[in-house]
Amino acid sequence: MNPGVLTVYRWELRKLRAQKRTYLGLGAAALVPIIFVVALATQSGQPDEVAFGRYLHDTGLAVPLVLLLFGSVWMFPLITALVAGDIVAAEDRHDTLKGILTRSVERQQVFAGKVLATFTYAVLAIAITGAVALGAGILASGFNSIVSLSGTRVSATEGLGLVGLSLCFYLVPILAVASIGLLFSTVFRNSAAAIVGTLMFSLLVQLVGILPGLGALHPYLLSTQFNAWQGFLRSPIDWGPVIRALWVCALYAAPALFAAVLVFLRRDVAGD
Amino acid sequence: MPRVTPQAIPIEVRGLVKRYGELVAVDGVDLTVEAGDVFGYLGPNGAGKTTSLRMMLGLIRPSAGEVRLFGRDPQLGVKALEGVAGFVEAPSFYPYLSGRENLRLFASLDGGDALERIEESLGIVGLAGCAKDRVGGYSHGMRQRLGIAAALLRKPRLLMLDEPATGLDPGGMRDMRDLIRELSAGGMTVILSSHLLAEVEELCNRVAIVRSGRIAYQGSLAELRAQAGDSYLLRTSDEARARAVLAAQPGIEGLEATADGTRFGARDESAVGALSLALADADAPILELSRRHATLEDLFFSLTEGDAPPPAAPAADGAPRRHPVEAA
Ligand SMILES: Nc1ncnc2c1ncn2[C@@H]1O[C@H](COP(=O)(O)OP(=O)(O)OP(=O)(O)O)[C@@H](O)[C@H]1O
Ligand SMILES: [Mg+2]
Numbered sequence: 257m258n259p260g261v262l263t264v265y266r267w268e269l270r271k272l273r274a275q276k277r278t279y280l281g282l283g284a285a286a287l288v289p290i291i292f293v294v295a296l297a298t299q300s301g302q303p304d305e306v307a308f309g310r311y312l313h314d315t316g317l318a319v320p321l322v323l324l325l326f327g328s329v330w331m332f333p334l335i336t337a338l339v340a341g342d343i344v345a346a347e348d349r350h351d352t353l354k355g356i357l358t359r360s361v362e363r364q365q366v367f368a369g370k371v372l373a374t375f376t377y378a379v380l381a382i383a384i385t386g387a388v389a390l391g392a393g394i395l396a397s398g399f400n401s402i403v404s405l406s407g408t409r410v411s412a413t414e415g416l417g418l419v420g421l422s423l424c425f426y427l428v429p430i431l432a433v434a435s436i437g438l439l440f441s442t443v444f445r446n447s448a449a450a451i452v453g454t455l456m457f458s459l460l461v462q463l464v465g466i467l468p469g470l471g472a473l474h475p476y477l478l479s480t481q482f483n484a485w486q487g488f489l490r491s492p493i494d495w496g497p498v499i500r501a502l503w504v505c506a507l508y509a510a511p512a513l514f515a516a517v518l519v520f521l522r523r524d525v526a527g528d
Numbered sequence: 529m530p531r532v533t534p535q536a537i538p539i540e541v542r543g544l545v546k547r548y549g550e551l552v553a554v555d556g557v558d559l560t561v562e563a564g565d566v567f568g569y570l571g572p573n574g575a576g577k578t579t580s581l582r583m584m585l586g587l588i589r590p591s592a593g594e595v596r597l598f599g600r601d602p603q604l605g606v607k608a609l610e611g612v613a614g615f616v617e618a619p620s621f622y623p624y625l626s627g628r629e630n631l632r633l634f635a636s637l638d639g640g641d642a643l644e645r646i647e648e649s650l651g652i653v654g655l656a657g658c659a660k661d662r663v664g665g666y667s668h669g670m671r672q673r674l675g676i677a678a679a680l681l682r683k684p685r686l687l688m689l690d691e692p693a694t695g696l697d698p699g700g701m702r703d704m705r706d707l708i709r710e711l712s713a714g715g716m717t718v719i720l721s722s723h724l725l726a727e728v729e730e731l732c733n734r735v736a737i738v739r740s741g742r743i744a745y746q747g748s749l750a751e752l753r754a755q756a757g758d759s760y761l762l763r764t765s766d767e768a769r770a771r772a773v774l775a776a777q778p779g780i781e782g783l784e785a786t787a788d789g790t791r792f793g794a795r796d797e798s799a800v801g802a803l804s805l806a807l808a809d810a811d812a813p814i815l816e817l818s819r820r821h822a823t824l825e826d827l828f829f830s831l832t833e834g835d836a837p838p839p840a841a842p843a844a845d846g847a848p849r850r851h852p853v854e855a856a
Contacts, residue, residue, distance in 0.1 A: 259636060259638065267636060270629075270633075271625070271633075274624045275624055350620055350621070350622060350623065351617075351620040352620045352621065354582075354585075354587050354615070354616055354617075354620065355619065355620055355634065355678065356633075358609055358612075358614070359606070359609075359634055359637035360609070360610070360637060360638050360640075361606065361637050362605055362606055524587070524588035524589060525582070525588060526579070526582060526587065527617060
């Protein structure tokens with residue numbers, strides 16, 4: 257069989273499985289919901305000012321939703337950047353590009369494999385958070401119906417479907433963050449710089465979002481897209497923010513990936 | 529994609545230049561490595577050996593000039609590296625994977641039946657015993673061996689090695705030399721860079737000597753040796769007069785005053801004979817006139833050190849510069 261993107265992808269996954277940072281990221285994705293639910297269970301109060309916050313004691317379905325809101329500030333961007341910012345830069349750290357680029361796969365195939373592996377990791381991180389949050393939440397608060405953002409009550413099973421849909425859609429902005437992490441990883445060739453850079457980017461965008469007078473930009477900020485899933489929790493579903501998130505995130509991700517590919521294809525592989 | 533014919537030239541490099549800002553790391557290198565050669569790429573630190581090899585492997589872009597491997601341009605993609613393997617500088621691996629896993633990774637990226645050659649390659653370089661250990665714990669020499677194993681996975685027809693013996697213990701060096709000889713006998717073309725003249729002398733049939741990014745000599749070792757032998761030492765009772773005679777004598781060149789007398793090169797032996805007669809005529813009695821077999825080492829230093837700039841135009845392939853050698 258001729259080696260190609262899938263070969264690189266498989267090995268990138270194998271490499272991720274052999275690295276501590278992968279488990280650090282996925283571990284955090286699992287641990288945060290547990291800590292959250294434990295803290296919640298030991299207290300009678302709840303964060304009323306957050307959407308779904310006041311239902312936390314009524315139904316486990318509210319737990320992943322509150323985590324999605326809270327996690328968009330820096331937790332999920334950090335978990336994503338941990339691998340996205342490292343996956344190219346690690347080759348520079350270990351000086352291994354000269355080894356893999358003199359085999360029988362083209363540079364663009366190597367890069368594509370890395371993008372796929374990064375996205376797989378991000379999907380896994382969100383899936384783990386979602387599953388653990390649901391599991392722990394249902395254990396603590398029960399599997400009960402939930403009130404949508406429009407004020408209508410949604411049955412537990414339907415609510416579960418909507419939570420799943422929201423988690424899936426949360427991946428749209430997450431993959432945009434991953435793409436930016438990949439760009440920084442490729443350009444900086446240093447994983448700490450790329451991880452911090454990705455996080456800084458994510459925080460700066462949020463800062464722009466709260467500056468007065470820049471309200472017109474608000475719908476087009478990456479941070480805003482982290483709330484787009486809330487459209488699914490209205491009845492009827494509000495497709496406006498959902499559709500906008502799709503193309504706004506593409507506008508962040510595509511140029512980032514394109515620039516990263518160009519740099520990766522053209523760069524000199526010399527120890528520096 | 530043109531079919532690669534066995535007789536295609538393994539390496540052809542024309543006018544290769546690499547600039548890093550002001551610094552010209554490789555400065556107009558022309559190189560031809562023929563099938564079956566064990567080619568030594570010799571030069572001091574910073575001469576541009578690694579940079580040249582990186583360009584040959586398609587890892588960095590030349591500022592000018594081109595490379596052909598079996599007629600294909602490595603800048604255009606990895607197709608050009610079919611049948612080619614090697615490494616530059618110390619070979620690197622993923623420290624968190626075992627030696628065997630690293631080879632499996634490379635073999636997967638090679639495709640074909642590379643995966644089936646892993647154990648054999650590990651055996652050849654003597655790493656079968658520690659292949660299950662993480663490379664992070666390998667010594668420098670073990671990594672060097674693993675680098676060779678990784679190259680052998682590709683079953684190359686052209687092997688490029690950048691200072692393959694660095695970090696190896698004496699036994700490892702001997703094994704490395706034996707291996708290169710064996711591979712060469714099996715029909716493999718090899719280019720290896722080195723600063724060790726002895727290593728190159730023992731292994732290579734042809735050499736290029738680089739200095740500051742330029743080729744100072746390129747040709748067979750035999751020709752280089754012949755060139756190295758072509759030096760004489762003269763001591764007379766009247767050095768000043770002798771120097772004048774030497775300077776006027778046809779076929780005598782490269783005068784150099786030393787503590788022992790005057791060193792010079794001669795076009796041939798008859799020029800030396802004529803010189804002795806001329807000295808007698810000029811009333812400068814000869815106390816000593818002897819042929820000096822300068823070692824390759826001397827020649828290497830004279831080609832790679834000193835203030836004299838390297839020749840503007842590198843020697844044509846196979847024809848050493850300086851004095852033409854007649855009886856090569
Ligand atoms: N990535 C780089 N950026 C800037 N300068 C570089 C780079 N790589 C090499 N150089 C410079 O190019 C010159 C040639 O370096 P190169 O590594 O090719 O030498 P070398 O012949 O392999 O030396 P050595 O025997 O020490 O390995 C050196 O002066 C080096 O400083
Ligand atoms: Mg070098």
